[in-house]
Amino acid sequence: MNLAYRDICHNLGRFLLTCLGLALLLGVVMAMIGIYRGIVVDALTISRAPAVDLWVVEANSRGPFAEASRIPGDVREAVARIAGVTAAGGITYQTVEADHQSRKLRLYVIGYEPTRPGGPPEIVEGRAVVRSHFEMVADQASGLVLGDRIELGRNTFAVVGLTRHQVNSGGDPAVYITLGDAQKLQFDLGPPAARVQIARGTAGAGRDTVNAVIARLQPNASVDAVAETVRRWKHFSAITQAEQEDILSRSLVDRARRQIGLFTTILLFVSAVIIALIIYTMTMEKLKQIATLKLIGAPDRTIVLMIVQQALALGLIGFVLGTAMILAIKDHFPRRVVLEADNVAGLGLIVLAVCIASSGLGVRAALRVDPATAIGG
Amino acid sequence: MPLNGDPLVRLDHISKHFGTGTTRVDALRDVSLTVYPRQVVALLGPSGSGKTTLLNVIGCILAASSGSMALDGERVIEDGRWLRSDLRRLRLDKIGFIFQFHNLIPFLDATDNVALVLRLAGKDAETARARAAELLDYLEVGNRRSAMPAKLSGGEAQRVAIARALANRPRIILADEPTAALDSKRAGIVMDLLRKVAIDQEAAIIAVTHDEKIFDRFDHIFALRDGRLEADGASPA
Numbered sequence A: 001m002n003l004a005y006r007d008i009c010h011n012l013g014r015f016l017l018t019c020l021g022l023a024l025l026l027g028v029v030m031a032m033i034g035i036y037r038g039i040v041v042d043a044l045t046i047s048r049a050p051a052v053d054l055w056v057v058e059a060n061s062r063g064p065f066a067e068a069s070r071i072p073g074d075v076r077e078a079v080a081r082i083a084g085v086t087a088a089g090g091i092t093y094q095t096v097e098a099d100h101q102s103r104k105l106r107l108y109v110i111g112y113e114p115t116r117p118g119g120p121p122e123i124v125e126g127r128a129v130v131r132s133h134f135e136m137v138a139d140q141a142s143g144l145v146l147g148d149r150i151e152l153g154r155n156t157f158a159v160v161g162l163t164r165h166q167v168n169s170g171g172d173p174a175v176y177i178t179l180g181d182a183q184k185l186q187f188d189l190g191p192p193a194a195r196v197q198i199a200r201g202t203a204g205a206g207r208d209t210v211n212a213v214i215a216r217l218q219p220n221a222s223v224d225a226v227a228e229t230v231r232r233w234k235h236f237s238a239i240t241q242a243e244q245e246d247i248l249s250r251s252l253v254d255r256a257r258r259q260i261g262l263f264t265t266i267l268l269f270v271s272a273v274i275i276a277l278i279i280y281t282m283t284m285e286k287l288k289q290i291a292t293l294k295l296i297g298a299p300d301r302t303i304v305l306m307i308v309q310q311a312l313a314l315g316l317i318g319f320v321l322g323t324a325m326i327l328a329i330k331d332h333f334p335r336r337v338v339l340e341a342d343n344v345a346g347l348g349l350i351v352l353a354v355c356i357a358s359s360g361l362g363v364r365a366a367l368r369v370d371p372a373t374a375i376g377g
Numbered sequence B: 001m002p003l004n005g006d007p008l009v010r011l012d013h014i015s016k017h018f019g020t021g022t023t024r025v026d027a028l029r030d031v032s033l034t035v036y037p038r039q040v041v042a043l044l045g046p047s048g049s050g051k052t053t054l055l056n057v058i059g060c061i062l063a064a065s066s067g068s069m070a071l072d073g074e075r076v077i078e079d080g081r082w083l084r085s086d087l088r089r090l091r092l093d094k095i096g097f098i099f100q101f102h103n104l105i106p107f108l109d110a111t112d113n114v115a116l117v118l119r120l121a122g123k124d125a126e127t128a129r130a131r132a133a134e135l136l137d138y139l140e141v142g143n144r145r146s147a148m149p150a151k152l153s154g155g156e157a158q159r160v161a162i163a164r165a166l167a168n169r170p171r172i173i174l175a176d177e178p179t180a181a182l183d184s185k186r187a188g189i190v191m192d193l194l195r196k197v198a199i200d201q202e203a204a205i206i207a208v209t210h211d212e213k214i215f216d217r218f219d220h221i222f223a224l225r226d227g228r229l230e231a232d233g234a235s236p237a
Ligand SMILES: Nc1ncnc2c1ncn2[C@@H]1O[C@H](COP(=O)(O)OP(=O)(O)O)[C@@H](O)[C@H]1O
Pocket: A377, B018, B019, B025, B026, B027, B045, B046, B047, B048, B049, B050, B051, B052, B053, B054
């Protein structure tokens, strides 16, 4: 006869309600962890997309994401000629706002050369950009669908392919267009400004400008050696992929990450206190029954088991319910929620530990109960 | 009533005090009493006279400050010290408790409330439930065997509680105001049942009571005043 189980059945409605409350709380904790992981993953996504080893950017800049960087497009040829480099591509990044179906879309426009590194890592629907003019691969997060037409700058682009999970560190969905189109979008001035430039005699300057040149190396090539070569040219900085990821996760999203990290910690702490309170209260309500059990001769083991089993049941059901809930809704969040198995398992272990620790409080109270209190005055 | 057999409960010069110095309360002073099998005895006295304390000492819930006690032939307290460490096991085997309020476990039905103490004593589930059913029939609440305690009337609940007290066939049954929560008719029924148990199981029954309407149901009345036993072995009028 399992006392924990029988007690739960007797107050089933209340127990399940408590589990549900706990599930909601743990669901929120998990959502926060997911959002935290999501921010980190999103921040790295764009830098990982081209799968390159080296970023060549403007001298003394930590670009192209954390700081602005502009370099001449022809640097690409120089980089491509360095020993150990298998492929190099010029790339541009810019955020634009476009009107689409009477709403504003913030897009992160990536300009790349279709035959060189820098394109979308995978296309889930449609095809890649093949023509240099006004074709676009967009991320699903933008809400754009195949065949959509959207105006960027003075040109209209057609959506020919879709990617998944490609957003920048601010959560803006990426769109890929050819480098040429992107350069026109980024560096071409409107007619009035252009006339001013022509009057000054500086027209055409910066026409072939990119934000970075990315390079893929041979598997056995030393990334540091190539970086060193680039640095000797004086006008450029070379950032390895590892350094780039470090810059992104440290400086770019650092505050957001710490903010959410701290909040998650507080939430975890609050959950622990609430679980402890629930279990302690559950035990305190049963003190008279526990005194009776002791009086009629139940060993401590029976009483401890009852409390611990109930605590574990509460924690387990709350945790499973909370996980199911968050898995069901996580894709409806405006930004990515990344739930990794090890994070979920980690939270599960924490909940389990909290349950056992807080049933310790209840057990302590229960073991102290004087069986004489069952008899009463 | 013939006093056959060895005494089931024997207290020699038991004293019990709480606190020390100015806060010292002498709850029991030099109490000696003997109860034999088949006896149904009452503990009587004003509030605070030490009745519950005496019951707790006999029930091995409370340590005595001095004196000796033997239960069912086994010496349990010697000079105010326990001779056994597993008091809960001792209670499980030798003593049945009946409370003023039935104190049934609210989440177990009538049968399982009784079966629980049998399970605690090591009986398998089948045997425990069978014996529980038999006991409930014996106490004439067999028809309520699947009812939860909250659904039982006061008299029914008290009978289930008595069934629980009897489950492991203890020979010492302690009751603290077992009929206080019942009307006189049901109080009479409960007392008759206890009497039946005392005879059938060769048990000693010690009940604390204030209840004048059941005084005539006892073989002996021990009156307590300020922790002292006043009328050792007096028979009811
Ligand atoms: N745990 C305790 N601590 C201190 N004093 C107690 C305790 N239990 C009982 N007493 C005191 O011992 C005396 C006898 O109490 P009790 O046995 O409960 O009397 P009764 O049951 O006859 O009303 C009372 O004065 C009571 O205040």
